[in-house]
Amino acid sequence: MSNLVELSTELIAADTVSHRGSRKAMDRLGDRLLSAGFRVELQTWGEGELEKANLVAVAGPAEPDGLILSGHLDVVPFADQPGWTREPLALGFEGDRVFGRGTTDMKVFLAHCVEAATQLDLAALNRPLALLFTSDEEIGCQGAARLVPRLDGMFGDVPRPKLCWIGEPTSWEVFHAHKGVVSFEVEVLGQGGHSSVPEAGVSAIAVAAQLIARIGEVQAELRSEPSEAFAEIFSDAPYTTLNFGTVVGGSALNMIADACTFSLSYRPLPDEEPSALWQRIRQRLLDEPAVDWASGRAPVEIRISEPSAAPGLGSPLGTSLELALRERLGEQRIAGAPFCTDGGQLAAAGIDSIICGPGDLDQAHQPNESMSRSAFEAGTAHIEAVIRKLCIE
Numbered sequence: 106m107s108n109l110v111e112l113s114t115e116l117i118a119a120d121t122v123s124h125r126g127s128r129k130a131m132d133r134l135g136d137r138l139l140s141a142g143f144r145v146e147l148q149t150w151g152e153g154e155l156e157k158a159n160l161v162a163v164a165g166p167a168e169p170d171g172l173i174l175s176g177h178l179d180v181v182p183f184a185d186q187p188g189w190t191r192e193p194l195a196l197g198f199e200g201d202r203v204f205g206r207g208t209t210d211m212k213v214f215l216a217h218c219v220e221a222a223t224q225l226d227l228a229a230l231n232r233p234l235a236l237l238f239t240s241d242e243e244i245g246c247q248g249a250a251r252l253v254p255r256l257d258g259m260f261g262d263v264p265r266p267k268l269c270w271i272g273e274p275t276s277w278e279v280f281h282a283h284k285g286v287v288s289f290e291v292e293v294l295g296q297g298g299h300s301s302v303p304e305a306g307v308s309a310i311a312v313a314a315q316l317i318a319r320i321g322e323v324q325a326e327l328r329s330e331p332s333e334a335f336a337e338i339f340s341d342a343p344y345t346t347l348n349f350g351t352v353v354g355g356s357a358l359n360m361i362a363d364a365c366t367f368s369l370s371y372r373p374l375p376d377e378e379p380s381a382l383w384q385r386i387r388q389r390l391l392d393e394p395a396v397d398w399a400s401g402r403a404p405v406e407i408r409i410s411e412p413s414a415a416p417g418l419g420s421p422l423g424t425s426l427e428l429a430l431r432e433r434l435g436e437q438r439i440a441g442a443p444f445c446t447d448g449g450q451l452a453a454a455g456i457d458s459i460i461c462g463p464g465d466l467d468q469a470h471q472p473n474e475s476m477s478r479s480a481f482e483a484g485t486a487h488i489e490a491v492i493r494k495l496c497i498e
């Protein structure tokens with residue numbers, strides 16, 4: 106069995122679903138890098154089986170520039186996901202596909218990074234090479250948010266590289282930008298009662314429906330104000346998109362609903378302050394109070410939760426990393442990734458990230474997750490070539 110197959114098998118077998126622990130699997134990656142001569146720092150949180158970790162491994166001289174390779178070790182749940190006909194935690198090969206939870210998103214890229222890094226002659230590095238692996242990416246990039254304030258200390262006397270390659274699944278497409286993601290919840294408290302006397306109560310559902318319609322107006326305004334700067338990069342939707350995720354309300358057909366809660370998320374353009382739209386929506390809901398149509402009365406309370414935000418990414422075009430990837434992978438369109446990554450958090454630390462990886466986006470988070478065998482086999486060499494370009498030549 107090749108090293109890559111062995112390491113990928115080990116990583117896929119480790120159950121690192123975000124709500125579980127990742128420490129043990131991260132330790133094993135750290136051990137390999139340590140043995141190869143990297144200096145390894147872990148940031149840990151949680152306890153026992155639920156302990157999680159971020160990892161920073163650094164090699165090379167205390168010179169500026171250099172490169173960070175990054176990915177997340179956590180994966181999305183599979184236990185209650187219908188459609189699996191394979192063992193999720195077993196790496197499997199069939200035809201031209203490689204199967205297992207985390208093949209595409211994104212443990213195999215981590216294996217590629219470790220393979221490339223441990224085969225490298227570290228004495229040849231003229232600029233630093235770092236590996237930065239996170240946990241909790243799949244739950245709002247929380248691991249990266251935890252890591253960024255501590256980052257400088259984890260590089261020791263080596264200047265922190267300003268470029269980062271994040272191998273999220275893009276089928277090797279090169280993306281320099283992505284939108285952020287912000288979510289929040291709106292809870293309406295009405296006044297319950299029997300459905301025969303709606304004039305005596307306040308239907309939380311009726312009020313929530315009006316609030317949803319008002320947010321829908323904001324949504325239509327956003328759609329009518331596309332950004333020229335991002336017209337090409339996000340050609341499908343060059344504006345902040347918004348989605349209603351859940352609505353839960355009422356308890357029975359013959360009762361006035363006393364509570365209704367809905368959740369929503371939006372994806373701001375990289376140049377927008379993530380919480381700005383939350384402010385705008387909040388103001389809109391507070392400025393135009395909604396009343397129940399049946400009673401003409403206002404709800405007892407409208408609670409709008411604080412936003413949970415992961416920032417977008419807008420790396421400058423033409424960084425040496427982007428050029429090296431384009432040279433290696435061939436001519437491509439200039440575009441933004443259709444999903445959020447740790448790169449938004451890293452940008453806050455002055456690190457420009459490029460998103461490009463071996464997995465396929467349509468496989469991420471799916472049952473029977475898989476990636477192409479050719480991408481599996483090509484990854485290590487692609488990484489070696491880019492390391493050579495940025496850290497050695």
Ligand SMILES: [Zn+2]
Pocket residue numbers: 177210211242273274
């Ligand atoms: Zn991912």
